[in-house]
Amino acid sequence: MDWGQIFVISITAMVGSTTIIYALAALGLNIQFGYTGLLNFGQAGFAAIGAYSVAVVTATLGQSLWLSIFIGLIGAVIFGLILGIPTLRLRADYLAIVTIAAAEVIRQTVRSVSLNEYFGGSDGITGKYAREFYSFNPFDQAISWGPIQFNSAQASWITVVGWVLIGLIVLLTWLLVRSPWGRVVKSIREDENASRSLGKNVYFYKMQALILGGVVGSLAGIYWAIDAQSVQPDNYSSRFTFFAYTILILGGAARVFGPVVGSIIFWFILVFIGESLTQLVATGIIPDTILRSDQIGQVRFMLVGLALMLLIVYRPQGIFGDKRELALDDR
Amino acid sequence: MTAKTATSASDSVSARAVAALSGVKSEPGITKPDEILVAENINRHFGGLVAVDVDRLSVQRASITALIGPNGAGKTTFFNVLAGFDTPDAGTWRYENHELRNKAAYKIAQLGMVRTFQLTKVLAKMTVLENMRLGAQRQLGERILAAPFPFAWSGQEEQVTERALTLLRRFNLYEKKDDFAGTMSGGQRKLLEMARALMTDPTMIMLDEPMAGVNPALTQSLLGHIKELREEGLTVLFIEHDMDAVRDISDWVVVMAQGRIIAEGPPASVMRDKAVIDAYLGAHHDEELTKSGESLTQNKKAKST
Amino acid sequence: MIKRVRVALLALLIAPLLSLSPAVAQDAPSGPAITGTLESPGGEGLAGVSITVEGNGFSETVTSNEAGEWQVILPDTGAYQVTLDVSTLPEGISLTSEDRAVTSATVISRERPKRIGFPLVEGDAPAAVGGGGTIGGAGFWGQAAQLTVDGLAFGLVIALGAVGLSLVYGTTKLVNFAHGELLALGGLLAYFFSVLVGLPILVAIPVAVLASAFLGGYVQNLVVWKPLRKRGTGLTALLVVSIGLALFLQYLFLFLFGGRTRILPGFAGQAGINIGPIAVTPRDMIAAVGAVVLLALTFWWLGKTQSGKATRAVADNPALASASGINVEKVITTVWVIAAGLGGYAGIMFALSNGVSWQLGVQLLLLIFAGVILGGLGTATGALIGSLIVGVFIQLSVLFIPSELKYVGALVVLIIVLLVRPQGILGRKERVG
Known part of the structure; x- marks a missing residue:
């Protein structure tokens, strides 16, 4: 057992790409679910639109990366409109069902064999299509900071950009939620008929929140596609969305920093558990008959499910939250 | 909007409103001299049950009109229809020059016809002041593109806050301004909801049982506030069960039973109307109960406890 | 001419455990490759099966090792054709249909080998419910007739799930995202009792339904939902709990049963009975009759019995029902037991023709939602009719779109229906905003 190594890996994960991707996805959900009360279960779909726009426009169509990013963001706006128009007038659970279905439609479409030439089927698309981005890399070697050590100069660059992006979105969220706009969406979360009786166009505000959160979700996909220079359809299954929800609730819904804190803690714990179990199994401390090495991932996912259930029931305000500021409401 | 407290002024406004309605005959659906709201042939049923079947209702501008009737008479459903919170199966209604059928609730509120709810809808997880600010209309900062730039809307926000604080003082809620609305008593919530509705700067305010659940000490001040609204030129339409309150403040009373308007007129005469007493007490009541509204009131009070 | 429709079972059979984090490295061979594992339905590796990979001027034939694994290293990425030599399969093992012996593979990645699966069963190839079956008869209308029958059978599977979901929603207002796991539970329990315990399948099925x-x-209900109702947990929170539960149960099933798709033993001859242009296997017919009987019993219970009436009263107005002496908790328990029983049978019915994996619930949950919404959220009759429509629609859509996209088509229609008629086909119009 090498606890030192386990800690270094876990701490590095706290600032790594995965943490950034899920923090972005959860930041989007925070605007939708945390502040406005919209049950968007299709965040994976928004992310997939971002990721595939980047990969398809650059790798398949040979166009500029910047154009592909723009298309990804516009795509998220259109997707939000398509989902919002039929459902935002209906009860909240309809949005939940339609968004999860629409995300699945996207995933199954991009992984289908018949559209293989555009989306690459179940393998997705891999290639050096984000060169334009990495050509701006100011680092000529991997940077390190305390125990955190990045793999390469490229990883250092994308990570720094990721955290700057998170900083900007946190700032935007902070500005929005303390503005009169934020007041309106919070009133919708609590009682949309009250907002209506005061002359607020509830449908319109919900649409704005859905689209804004979706665009942030699509940034998560765009970031992932540029970071990995590879997209795979099954990364955008509903599990992606469920993880983002767990992160949001862990860090505290309707708290500006909630998604960021949540993602850092979530991935630290998940990587720590994974690494520890791997070593425990590898060194034979946990015998094969109880846990095989290929089952470690499964155990981690079971723990995530369990954590989501326990958090929403016992700590719906997040692990650092104050119960009185609890934003999630009983309907 | 400034608070006026002089009783003489109050009396004179009241007298004017009564005078304006003095020539109007007491019959259901009668046209008022200065109509602000007219509803015609409103019909709303749930399955086989007819909730509202109103041939005509006309509301006089700058008056206080009470809508009364026994439980299940369809008053709240009628209210919901008028305010756009429910869609009738048939009917048209007009407010000022605006046709309101197929108008969304928020648009009706923006036109200046604002409502409160029987079960108050204060936003419990916002402070009292934030509740108030929410009521203000045409806020630049409510637009998503302007919202991230505080310098664009902070000036307007100050004005809104100023107005909110003035109203809170008037409704004796100033001390509560930083408390969460969820911590307030039922009566205070009623007051807050009324004050918040006034933040929209309405021309007509519809109050659904403003006195329900309010302790007697607060009732008088609530009645005073409603009378003040009329002084400011607002039209008030309110649903109420408390007959003393109705008699005290209203200029005109409309009575609903089983979805229909069965009588209307000045409070004193309506409460002696045989059809009204029949509706409240059933057709074969004792003659002595009809002497005045007194026993009727007591009966209602007994019923509501 | 007998035409066979391609079956989109590939995803189901590979049951991939995909890497979660983009940073996780794959243990990959150098260069592009095609690989796979051949296993009997019981999970034993099949050795000595020969497989040929051809394309781009390249051709290589390999045989599978003791574990059933095989791999072909390719000169370059591109499109290849993979052929399994059926004659080299062991005795008693066959492909679900013979045209599945040849499959095409497009290899894009140099780092990750392309995995190819072949759908293997014991005995002769069965027809598949919901997976597209053998299409008998000639011409478009013959196919349409066959697909309609397949669709009704698939619709029954969805309906069993949807009626249960609807009953639970009606009485508790819970939108249960873990309902799919009830179907997976049924299928896995049937596998457990028939294959692992060794009960005859016709005994194992009722036992599995009761256990479900x-x-x-x-x-x-006792462990999860009843305590939460007592706490007064809000509906949004309950919905999120159901998602956590779904995630937990899926990976628990994966942990306990592994990632493979397991085939249930058959209980009747697989030869199709031909009725005009339609071919149905006796097994599917018996399974469908079982579903109809269960649904009929459910509707009889709901309409005619005292406890069924109490259930409807609770769905209408729980407070009123409680005030008039109905034991609401008892009603909810009954509803959960019935919903789980129906869901369990649905899972078994699906598993009989498609096999069962830990992902069975995920595959069917959205179609169940589609059925429920199409019929109007909260009405059991609506759920039944909506589900049958979804089932038939899915099967018929393969006449016009690739069969791998048929579920997508159903979900797109769900969104369109909501746009046009949000209350569903039978639902009452209700203003909610």
Whole structure:
């Protein structure tokens, strides 16, 4: 057992790409679910639109990366409109069902064999299509900071950009939620008929929140596609969305920093558990008959499910939250 | 909007409103001299049950009109229809020059016809002041593109806050301004909801049982506030069960039973109307109960406890 | 001419455990490759099966090793054709249909080998419910007739799930995202009792349904939902709980049963009975009759019995029902037991023709939602009719779109229906905003 190594890996994960991707996805959900009360279960779909726009426009169509990013963001706006128009007038659970279905439609479409030439089927698309981005890399070697050590100069660059992006979105969220706009969406979360009786166009505000959160979700996909220079359809299954929800609730819904804190803690714990179990199994401390090495991932996912259930029931305000500021409401 | 407290002024406004309605005959659906709201042939049923079947209702501008009737008479459903919170199966209604059928609730509120709810809808997880600010209309900062730039809307926000604080003082809620609305008593919530509705700067305010659940000490001040609204030129339409309150403040009373308007007129005469007493007490009541509204009131009070 | 429709079972059979984090490295061979594992339905590796990979001027034939694994290293990425030599399969093992012996593979990645699966069963190839079956008869209308029958059978599977979901929603207002796991539970329990315990399949099925009703209904309600109702947990929170539960159960099933798709033993001859242009296997017919009987019993219970009436009263107005002396908790328990029993049977019915994996619930959950919404959220009759429509629609759509996209088509229609008629086909119009 090498606890030192386990800690270094876990701490590095706290600032790594995965943490950034899920923090972005959860930041989007925070605007939708945390502040406005919209049950968007299709965040994976928004992310997939971002990721595939980047990969398809650059790798398949040979166009500029910047154009592909723009298309990804516009795509998220259109997707939000398509989902919002039929459902935002209906009860909240309809949005939940339609968004999860629409995300699945996207995933199954991009992984289908018949559209293989555009989306690459179940393998997705891999290639050096984000060169334009990495050509701006100011680092000529991997940077390190305390125990955190990045793999390469490229990883250092994308990570720094990721955290700057998170900083900007946190700032935007902070500005929005303390503005009169934020007041309106919070009133919708609590009682949309009250907002209506005061002359607020509830449908319109919900649409704005859905689209804004979706665009942030699509940034998560765009970031992932540029970071990995590879997209795979099954990364955008509903599990992606469920993880983002767990992160949001862990860090505290309707708290500006909630998604960021949540993602850092979530991935630290998940990587720590994974690494520890791997070593425990590898060194034979946990015998094969109880846990095989290929089952470690499964155990981690079971723990995530369990954590989501326990958090929403016992700590719906997040692990650092104050119960009185609890934003999630009983309907 | 400034608070006026002089009783003489109050009396004179009241007298004017009564005078304006003095020539109007007491019959259901009668046209008022200065109509602000007219509803015609409103019909709303749930399955086989007819909730509202109103041939005509006309509301006089700058008056206080009470809508009364026994439980299940369809008053709240009628209210919901008028305010756009429910869609009738048939009917048209007009407010000022605006046709309101197929108008969304928020648009009706923006036109200046604002409502409160029987079960108050204060936003419990916002402070009292934030509740108030929410009521203000045409806020630049409510637009998503302007919202991230505080310098664009902070000036307007100050004005809104100023107005909110003035109203809170008037409704004796100033001390509560930083408390969460969820911590307030039922009566205070009623007051807050009324004050918040006034933040929209309405021309007509519809109050659904403003006195329900309010302790007697607060009732008088609530009645005073409603009378003040009329002084400011607002039209008030309110649903109420408390007959003393109705008699005290209203200029005109409309009575609903089983979805229909069965009588209307000045409070004193309506409460002696045989059809009204029949509706409240059933057709074969004792003659002595009809002497005045007194026993009727007591009966209602007994019923509501 | 007998035409066979391609079956989109590939995803189901590979049951991939995909890497979660983009940073996780794959243990990959150098260069592009095609690989796979051949296993009997019981999970034993099949050795000595020969497989040929051809394309781009390249051709290589390999045989599978003791574990059933095979791999071909390719000169370059591109499109290849993979052929399994059926004659080299062991005795008693065959492909679900013979045209599945040849499959095409497009290799894009140099780092990750392309995995190819072949759908293997014991005995002769069965027809598949919901997976597209053998299409008998000639011409478009013959196919359409066959697909309609397949669709009704698939619709029954969805309906069994949807009626249960609807009953639970009606009485508790819970939108249960873990309902799919009730179906997976049924299928896995049937596998457990028939293959692992060794009960005859016709005994194992009712035992599995009862066990599903007890574990998935009674125990689930007692352990998870009843305490939450007592706490007064809000509906949004309950919905999120159901998602956590779905995630937990899926990976628990994966942990306990592994990632493979397991085939249930058959209980009747697989030769199709031909009725005009339609071919149906006796097994599918018996399974469908079982579903109809269960649904009929459910509707009889709901309409005619005292406890069924109490259930409808609770769905209408729980407070009023409680005030008039109905034991609401008892009604909810009954509803959970019935929903889990129906869901368990649905899972078994699906598993009989498509096999069962830990992902069975995920595959069917959205189609169940589609059925429920199409019929109007909260009405059992609506759920039944909506589900049958979804089933038939899915099967018929393969006449016009690739069969791998047929579920997508159903979900797109769901969104369109909501746009046009949000209350569903039978639902009452209700203003909610």
